[in-house]
Amino acid sequence: MQRDLVKQLLYDMLLARHFEQAAAEQYQQGRIGGFLHLYPGEEAVAVGSLRAADPGDYVVTTYREHVHALVRGTPPEAVMAELFGRSGGCCGGYGGSMHLFDAQRRFLGGYAIVGETFPVAIGAAYWLAMNEEPDCVLCYFGDGAVNQGTFHESLNMAALWRLPVLFICENNHYQIGTEIHRHSAVVEVHKRACAYAMEGRRVDGMDVLAVYKATREALHHVRNGNGPYLLECDTYRYRGHSMADADAYRSAMEVAELKGRDPISLLRKRIREEGWLDSDECAALDAAARRVVADAVSFAEQSPPPEDLHAHVHARPLDLYSGAAR
Amino acid sequence: MGHIEPVTPRPELKMWEALNLALDRAMAEDDAVFILGEDVGLYGGSYRVTQGLYAKYGEWRVRDAPISENSFTGLGVGAALVGGRPVIEIMTVNFAYLALDAIINMAAKIRYMSGGQFRVPLVVRMPGGVARQLAAQHSQRIEHALLNVPGLRIVCPATPQDAYWQLRQAIHEDDPIIFMEHELLYFDSGPFDPGAAPPPLHSGRILRDGKDVTLVAWSRMSRLALTAAEELGEEGIEAEVIDLRSLRPLDLPLLLESLRRTHRVLVVEEDCLFGGAGAEIAATLGERGFYELETPVGRLAGADVPTPYNDRLEAESIPQVSTIKARIRDLLKA
Numbered sequence: 001m002q003r004d005l006v007k008q009l010l011y012d013m014l015l016a017r018h019f020e021q022a023a024a025e026q027y028q029q030g031r032i033g034g035f036l037h038l039y040p041g042e043e044a045v046a047v048g049s050l051r052a053a054d055p056g057d058y059v060v061t062t063y064r065e066h067v068h069a070l071v072r073g074t075p076p077e078a079v080m081a082e083l084f085g086r087s088g089g090c091c092g093g094y095g096g097s098m099h100l101f102d103a104q105r106r107f108l109g110g111y112a113i114v115g116e117t118f119p120v121a122i123g124a125a126y127w128l129a130m131n132e133e134p135d136c137v138l139c140y141f142g143d144g145a146v147n148q149g150t151f152h153e154s155l156n157m158a159a160l161w162r163l164p165v166l167f168i169c170e171n172n173h174y175q176i177g178t179e180i181h182r183h184s185a186v187v188e189v190h191k192r193a194c195a196y197a198m199e200g201r202r203v204d205g206m207d208v209l210a211v212y213k214a215t216r217e218a219l220h221h222v223r224n225g226n227g228p229y230l231l232e233c234d235t236y237r238y239r240g241h242s243m244a245d246a247d248a249y250r251s252a253m254e255v256a257e258l259k260g261r262d263p264i265s266l267l268r269k270r271i272r273e274e275g276w277l278d279s280d281e282c283a284a285l286d287a288a289a290r291r292v293v294a295d296a297v298s299f300a301e302q303s304p305p306p307e308d309l310h311a312h313v314h315a316r317p318l319d320l321y322s323g324a325a326r
Numbered sequence: 327m328g329h330i331e332p333v334t335p336r337p338e339l340k341m342w343e344a345l346n347l348a349l350d351r352a353m354a355e356d357d358a359v360f361i362l363g364e365d366v367g368l369y370g371g372s373y374r375v376t377q378g379l380y381a382k383y384g385e386w387r388v389r390d391a392p393i394s395e396n397s398f399t400g401l402g403v404g405a406a407l408v409g410g411r412p413v414i415e416i417m418t419v420n421f422a423y424l425a426l427d428a429i430i431n432m433a434a435k436i437r438y439m440s441g442g443q444f445r446v447p448l449v450v451r452m453p454g455g456v457a458r459q460l461a462a463q464h465s466q467r468i469e470h471a472l473l474n475v476p477g478l479r480i481v482c483p484a485t486p487q488d489a490y491w492q493l494r495q496a497i498h499e500d501d502p503i504i505f506m507e508h509e510l511l512y513f514d515s516g517p518f519d520p521g522a523a524p525p526p527l528h529s530g531r532i533l534r535d536g537k538d539v540t541l542v543a544w545s546r547m548s549r550l551a552l553t554a555a556e557e558l559g560e561e562g563i564e565a566e567v568i569d570l571r572s573l574r575p576l577d578l579p580l581l582l583e584s585l586r587r588t589h590r591v592l593v594v595e596e597d598c599l600f601g602g603a604g605a606e607i608a609a610t611l612g613e614r615g616f617y618e619l620e621t622p623v624g625r626l627a628g629a630d631v632p633t634p635y636n637d638r639l640e641a642e643s644i645p646q647v648s649t650i651k652a653r654i655r656d657l658l659k660a
Contacts, residue, residue, distance in 0.1 A: 058408065092441030101440035108407055109440065113431050119397040120432070123404020123412075130360065130386040130410075150427075153394030157401065160392070312442035313477055315500035321578040321610065 005051070006267070006276045007285065009208050012047040013264050014289040016040075016067040019076060022293045023066065023083055023097075027243050031301070032083045035112075036097050037064040041238040044263035045170050046140075047071055048211025049233070052219060053138055058106045058128075060121040061140040063098035064170075065110035068140065074102045076292050077299035088303030094312060106135075115148030117141050118167075122154045125163035125228075136164040136222050144175030146189055155228070159196040162227040166218050169232040171205065176241040177249040193230035205233030206263045209270070236261075330370065332378035339518040341511045344486035345375045345451075347520075348493040349413065353383055356411060359497060360387040362398055363415030363451075372417055373453060373512045395421050399450060400428035403502075406448040407436065411497055419454030419468040419506070426471070433502035434477030445500040449493070455546055455596055456633055456644050457509040465633035465640070467597035472504055473574055473606065480574040481527060482506040482545045486516040488531075488571055491524035499527070508546040530577035532584065536566035539654055540584040542607060543594040544570040547645060551594045554650035565654060573603050578610060585615045590657055592624040596644050599627035621660040626653045 020038040027036045039046070042064075050059065050071040061068045069079050074090050082089025083097050090102050098112040108124060111117050121139030128135050145151055146169065158165050169189045173180045180187045193200025199221060203214040211233055218229040236258040240247035271277050310317065332350040333343040353359045360383075365372055367380040367390040380388040391398040395416055402412035416422045422429070433446050456465045472478055479501055483489040489507070496503040525531065533552050536559075541551040548569035555565035566584050570577060585591055591611055593604040608623035629643045 060404070089441070091439060091443065094441045095439040099439040101436075101443050103440070103443040108404070108444075109436065111432070113427060116400065116427065116432060119400020119428060120404035120407070122397070123401040123406070123410075124408045125404075126362075126401055127405040127408050127410045149394075150397050150400065153392070153397035154400075156392060157394065157397060161389075306441075312438045312440075314437070314479070315445060318479070318575055320575045322575065 003276050005212075006271060007281070009047055009051060009212065010264070010267055010271065010277070010282065011285045011289060012051065012071050013043040013208065013267065014286050015070060015076070015292060016043045016047065017264060018289050018293040019066060019070060019080070019296070022297055023080070024243065026083070026297065032097065033085065034096055035063070036083070036243045037241065038239050038243070039064055039067045039237070041258065041262070042170055042172060042205070042235045043067060044208035044211050045168070045205045045233040045235050048208040049138065049168055049215040052212045052215035054135065056106065056135040058108050058124045058135065058137045060108045060117045060124065060137060061110055062117060062142060063110050063112035064142070065100055065140070066097070069100045069102060069107060072102065072105045072107050074100070074105060074107065076296040080296035081300040081303045084300040084303065085305065086300055086303035087306045088299060093306040115141070115145045115150040117145070118150040118154030121165050122158050122163055125158065125165045126161065129161065129163050134223065136166055136219055139165055139167050141167070141169060142175070143169060143171040143173060143180050143189055144183065146192060147184060155196045155198065155230070158228040159198045162225065164222050165228040166215070166222050167228060167230045169230065170235055171232055172235050172237045174237070174241065174250070176245070179250070188232070190230055190232035198228055198230055199226070200230035200232065202232040202234055205235030206261045206266060208263055208267055330378045332382060335518060335520050337518060338515050339486045340513050340515050341486050341489050341507070342374045342513065344490040344518060345493055345507070346377055346379070348490045349376065349379060350382070352494055352497045353379065353387060358409060358411040359413060360389065360410060361413045361415065362389040362391050362402060364391055364393060364417045366390060366415050371415065373509070376415070395424040396427050399425035400432060402448050402450070403428055403432045403436070403446060406446045407444050411447045413449045413451060413497060416450060416452040418464060418509070419452045420464050420466050422450070422452050422468055423471070429472070429478070429502070429504070430475050434475050437501070438477060446502045447500045448502045449496045449505050450502070451505040451507060453507040453509045453512070455508040455510060456640060459635055459637055459640060461635040462632035467628065469506070469573055469597045470602045473603055478502055478504055478574060479528070480504045480506065481572045483571060484508070484511065484545050484548045484569050486518050487522070490518065490520070492527055492571065495524065495527040506545060511546055511549070528572035528575045528577065530568050530570045530572070530580040532580070533567040533569050534565070536564035537587055538564045539590040539592060539657060540566045540568060540581070540588045541592050541594055541650070541654070542568050542570060542581060544573060545596065547594045547596050550645060550647050551650060554647045554654065557647065558651055558654060563654065563658065576607070576610070578614070581607070581611060582615050585611060585618045589618055589620040591619070592626060592653055592657055594645050594650055595625065595627040597628055598630045599625060600630050602627055621657060624653060624657050626650060
């Protein structure tokens with residue numbers, strides 16, 4: 001079990017790293033437009049936590065969510081095609097990088113207004129609790145979101161009604177260019193849980209096994225009717241906030257130091273020490289991930305653009321100037 | 327409060343009673359329907375609309391929310407995505423401004439952004455309008471702020487019969503619908519016939535036939551327009567009165583049909599003049615009904631001021647029967 005899990009976690013992180021690298025290249029070549037927020041450095045958070053979840057659990061996440069969708073099982077080609085804005089994308093090219101959705105996998109979306117994941121998550125959890133269903137909701141957000149009103153409003157309601165939500169803070173220490181000590185009076189995000197009589201803890205977000213274990217424990221707590229839980233994952237992003245970010249607000253030394261705790265390198269080191277996989281197996285996983293990403297890019301390139309501007313605005317086509325026809 | 331029952335149908339109901347009955351029936355028919363808002367449960371709703379439902383359906387289906395408009399409206403969005411049919415009550419439209427993120431950025435866009443994968447069957451009820459000396463922060467109209475948002479639908483019933491059916495129809499739809507109520511209409515009575523077939527959710531209605539001018543209004547202003555038209559009838563002026571019942575979509579065919587009879591239109595709007603729904607209606611009639619118009623489409627609307635507390639100034643800030651009549655007389659002279 002441990003071996004298979006480790007293999008999966010390593011593959012997921014390699015896929016994530018290569019996918020985001022390819023996305024950056026495609027953006028630079030002008031094939032991906034708009035805003036593009038990449039995940040290198042933070043892989044252990046999405047990978048460790050989502051692999052600890054059950055297929056029936058709902059996921060609500062932010063605009064830095066390509067990896068969450070990939071780990072959840074959305075086909076890489078559908079994610080890449082969405083970044084390209086093509087009809088083969090997981091949202092048909094209507095959503096884009098920041099708005100990935102996958103109904104089949106209970107992936108309730110990427111939200112690009114900071115702090116929106118909280119109310120969506122408690123809404124899904126309210127429905128689950130009301131119907132006494134066994135599933136949970138995993139709600140992702142960055143450290144920048146915890147000063148938004150919805151964080152407090154929603155954590156209060158989640159605790160008040162004991163809703164099955166696991167709040168997962170991807171604390172990468174930066175709210176775009178503002179470091180956490182400059183945006184938060186209390187920098188230990190998990191400590192805010194006590195304001196709502198909620199359980200909370202911090203985990204090393206560069207250690208995928210630690211994230212996996214902490215998420216299992218937290219979900220066990222949530223699933224057993226003990227109410228919501230706040231899990232803070234201490235992590236770091238290597239790239240700027242988005243591709244548009246010149247990254248001038250932090251030192252190269254800081255970035256280099258954090259890269260020394262790279263989640264993929266840490267897992268590889270542990271694998272060697274424990275003898276879980278040999279180097280050929282690791283190399284094969286890496287090659288497989290690269291292949292999948294290359295195929296995803298080819299698929300996206302060949303996928304046609306969407307055509308119907310007006311599709312999906314309403315449940316049925318609706319002419320704003322002919323109310324009586326309805 | 328626990329012993330108070332939901333309303334039972336009678337040939338005449340007050341507006342709040344019709345809404346209560348609609349909610350009760352919708353909840354009885356479909357377990358996916360639940361209500362959430364401030365004081366909707368134990369208290370029974372600040373305008374009694376949810377009276378008796380908490381006792382009947384329990385706290386999960388009639389949930390008293392903390393004062394967190396953005397998050398509890400967003401909760402409705404999240405629940406709608408996964409199978410619920412939430413009816414969110416925002417105590418007054420004034421507080422809905424705090425929930426615009428949930429309404430505009432989320433509810434209105436998720437179906438589209440997801441490429442049609444998710445539906446958002448959400449009704450957000452909100453009473454508004456100028457009531458009695460509630461002052462600037464509690465007397466607003468929100469039509470202008472939501473009219474221009476793709477993905478939303480907006481209905482605004484003015485009678486108990488319409489309130490009942492439009493709420494039932496809105497709860498049945500798979501889109502986010504803003505359900506506007508007027509604070510001064512809740513205790514007005516009107517005929518109620520649950521057996522009468524309801525018109526489509528977004529159709530307008532001719533309240534009074536006339537040949538001289540068409541009055542276009544919605545919500546409480548349609549009642550004032552009707553009174554004005556009846557009084558003008560005694561002066562020999564025959565005004566047709568249309569209650570739009572829906573602002574988005576708009577029943578333009580009905581307006582054009584009336585315009586072809588009267589050739590003159592006055593839009594009566596409680597919301598402020600500048601950039602309001604009346605501007606959309608007037609512009610569209612100008613574009614699509616130009617050759618039928620004897621005079622430019624008139625607009626009588628709220629003054630572009632925050633609502634004053636003083637009662638005389640407050641009355642002066644929105645259309646009244648007397649000012650509607652005066653504008654019609656002017657329009658007919660032109």
